[in-house]
Amino acid sequence: MTLELAVRWAEIILGFAIFQQSVELLRGLSWEKKLALVRAPLAILLMAGFQPLFVELVLLGTAAVLISRYRGPYNGGSDTMTLLVLLCLCLSHLAQSRYWQEIALGYLAIQLTLSYFQSGWVKVINPQWRGGEALQQVFALSAYPVSNNVRTWAQKPRLLWLMSWAVIGFELLFPLALLNQTLLFIALFIAGLFHLANACLFGLNRFFWIWLAAYPVIIWFQQRFAEIL
Amino acid sequence: MLKLLLPILFPSWRFFSSIGPSPRIDIGWLGEKNAQPLEWLPFRSLQERLTLAAGVQCLFFNPVWNERLYLNTCAEHLLECDSAFHAQQIAERLLHAVNTGELKAGAARYLVFRVRALTDEAGQVRDDVVFMSEPILLQEAGQ
Numbered sequence: 001m002t003l004e005l006a007v008r009w010a011e012i013i014l015g016f017a018i019f020q021q022s023v024e025l026l027r028g029l030s031w032e033k034k035l036a037l038v039r040a041p042l043a044i045l046l047m048a049g050f051q052p053l054f055v056e057l058v059l060l061g062t063a064a065v066l067i068s069r070y071r072g073p074y075n076g077g078s079d080t081m082t083l084l085v086l087l088c089l090c091l092s093h094l095a096q097s098r099y100w101q102e103i104a105l106g107y108l109a110i111q112l113t114l115s116y117f118q119s120g121w122v123k124v125i126n127p128q129w130r131g132g133e134a135l136q137q138v139f140a141l142s143a144y145p146v147s148n149n150v151r152t153w154a155q156k157p158r159l160l161w162l163m164s165w166a167v168i169g170f171e172l173l174f175p176l177a178l179l180n181q182t183l184l185f186i187a188l189f190i191a192g193l194f195h196l197a198n199a200c201l202f203g204l205n206r207f208f209w210i211w212l213a214a215y216p217v218i219i220w221f222q223q224r225f226a227e228i229l
Numbered sequence: 230m231l232k233l234l235l236p237i238l239f240p241s242w243r244f245f246s247s248i249g250p251s252p253r254i255d256i257g258w259l260g261e262k263n264a265q266p267l268e269w270l271p272f273r274s275l276q277e278r279l280t281l282a283a284g285v286q287c288l289f290f291n292p293v294w295n296e297r298l299y300l301n302t303c304a305e306h307l308l309e310c311d312s313a314f315h316a317q318q319i320a321e322r323l324l325h326a327v328n329t330g331e332l333k334a335g336a337a338r339y340l341v342f343r344v345r346a347l348t349d350e351a352g353q354v355r356d357d358v359v360f361m362s363e364p365i366l367l368q369e370a371g372q
Contacts, residue, residue, distance in 0.1 A: 024292035029325055067233050071314060074299050077244060083237045115242040122246035134248050141251040141347050141354065143301040146287075146294070149278040200284050203294040 003101060006220035007092055008049065010213055014085050015047030017209035018059065021075075021082070031069070035062055053093040056086055077115075078206035084111055085213050102224065109221035112214045113175050116191065120171025129168065132161030144202035153201075170194065177222075179229075184222045188215050250346035252304035252359075256323060258337035262364045266341060272323065272332075273297050296322060304344045307360040319344075320365050327367060339364035 001009075018039060025036035039062050045055045063083050066074060073079035091104035123129040128137075139145055140154035153160065170190060177187035192215075195208040257266025273293070287294065300322060303315040323342055326332045334340070344360040 027292040075295055080237050080240045118242040119244045122243045137248040137349050147276045147279045199288050205288050205291045
């Protein structure tokens with residue numbers, strides 16, 4: 001995948017993710033609705049590829065307003081990733097040379113890799129995660145399970161132990177996928193399923209869409225990485 | 230602003246690194262400002278089960294749940310310290326729920342909310358009230 005194609009695909013998926021977030025925001029408070037009415041059309045323009053640099057700059061401005069009003073992200077990591085993808089794509093347009101374009105997009109690819117690896121690392125060093133108790137508590141007590149039926153998964157310790165290690169193993173091994181394109185495609189497919197499961201079990205729908213937006217960039221990055229190696 | 234932006238530019242991806250106390254928000258209705266609520270009701274309690282169709286729909290449009298997660302974040306801040314900003318955020322959204330008809334105030338003039346912390350202690354769930362709001366006048370919400 002060429003850098004230009006990766007940017008285009010990332011912008012299409014990012015545009016969709018921001019549109020989806022904006023439509024949800026239309027149900028919010030009055031100031032949120034106003035901002036959503038600005039962001040939704042911009043997201044459509046981003047998908048269409050119309051003046052991407054200008055559109056991304058305005059979207060960054062509106063994102064800054066949101067962060068300021070909420071004193072941080074509204075939807076945790078998904079807002080962080082949205083801003084990161086937006087910023088790196090914007091910087092890739094602003095870059096005066098190919099070298100700086102690659103630095104901007106490479107930073108996004110590294111952050112995407114870290115989003116899995118660091119998340120796996122903090123789990124593997126935690127004995128509660130290694131024993132499956134942490135995931136048991138997520139299902140039993142946390143605010144995330146979407147229904148009482150999903151909460152009952154807390155009573156399946158063997159399954160949760162297996163799920164914990166599946167998640168930890170996948171997250172820790174993710175950086176190895178950068179060594180080979182086929183491996184990366186398999187890893188991204190599994191990662192997509194992982195985000196889909198999080199959306200179904202914990203209602204984290206925004207994470208699903210925004211993580212997908214960074215995938216074209218990591219596919220480009222892997223090719224570039226292989227060339228350097 | 231820089232303080233808010235830096236963690237986004239240089240993020241820490243420590244999802245579920247540790248499992249701390251989990252907050253729950255309850256609401257109560259008051260006829261008079263100094264009264265006590267007759268009962269506490271959980272705000273947006275969980276559905277029993279989510280159908281496949283509802284699950285697919287939520288993948289594309291899930292505003293109520295995402296607001297619930299935001300309120301949960303605000304409540305987590307209240308578990309750590311007495312934050313007027315986060316208490317205000319919860320109050321604003323509860324009033325919004327009253328205005329949209331999601332919460333039925335009936336004859337009540339005031340709304341109060343509390344935050345409970347659920348903690349797992351060696352398999353036993355400890356349930357503590359850690360924050361109690363001031364009564365919120367419903368007329369402010371246009372009632």
